[in-house]
Amino acid sequence: MASSQCCENPPTLNPSAGAGSVLEDFGGLRAYVTGNSESNLAVILASDIYGFESPNLRKFADKVAASGFFVVVPDFFYGDPFVLDDDAERTRPIWLQAHTPEKGVEDAKSVIAALKSKGITSIGAAGFCWGAKVVVELAKSAEIQAGVLLHPAFVSVDDIKGKCFTNEHS
Numbered sequence: 001m002a003s004s005q006c007c008e009n010p011p012t013l014n015p016s017a018g019a020g021s022v023l024e025d026f027g028g029l030r031a032y033v034t035g036n037s038e039s040n041l042a043v044i045l046a047s048d049i050y051g052f053e054s055p056n057l058r059k060f061a062d063k064v065a066a067s068g069f070f071v072v073v074p075d076f077f078y079g080d081p082f083v084l085d086d087d088a089e090r091t092r093p094i095w096l097q098a099h100t101p102e103k104g105v106e107d108a109k110s111v112i113a114a115l116k117s118k119g120i121t122s123i124g125a126a127g128f129c130w131g132a133k134v135v136v137e138l139a140k141s142a143e144i145q146a147g148v149l150l151h152p153a154f155v156s157v158d159d160i161k162g163k164c165f166t167n168e169h170s
Contacts (some may be wrong), residue, residue: 004107018058018067027114029107032058032073035065035079042120044111044144046104046131049095051081060098070120074111076104076134095119101133101154105141108134112143122146136160 007150020034032052047057052073061071082088082095108125115123124146127135132152136159139147149155 005146010053016020017053017055018056019062020071026072026074027107027111029111030079032061032110034061035070036068037070037118039068039070040119040121041068042070042072042115043116044108044123044125045071046076046108046125046127046134047073047081048129048131049077049082050097051075051077053081062130064126069124070115070118071112072115074107076131078108078162099130101130101137104131104134105137108138109143112138123168124148126150127152133159 018032018034020032022163023031023033026033030052042163045057045064047054052075054059057073061073065071077099080099082092082099085091112123123144124140125135125144126148127133128150132149133154135144135149136152137145138144138156140159
């Protein structure tokens, strides 16, 4: 969402897409989950503004899961993803105020706690656009062991200069 081009081609949302399943409560959130539930390695995928029902995001989750990870794609927007329409330039800032990455970070911490309660010992996260800021903040607080940013929005140079991208956690 660094530019208007980010919103030019939204996905057609499909809640039944993917090989995994939607759980009504994973760490207090609805979530798409896929992969080996017995794995001790997990990846959290933080979506862009279009949310966790994006078929391509779920296909990506399934591919990560095929590598042996348990994957969780939380619904950080509580069933209210951004909808691109003719009024998007006006409504996007309002939507963003109601769906801050900071709230996503707090929600992700409950997902991480749920993963740890399942015996998962290593947790990574990948954030797409809006979700990248969530991943950066989780890395800063040492909540995750690895982070990936894909087309990050709201991430500053100061964010990545912090200790989350060095060996200072040890």
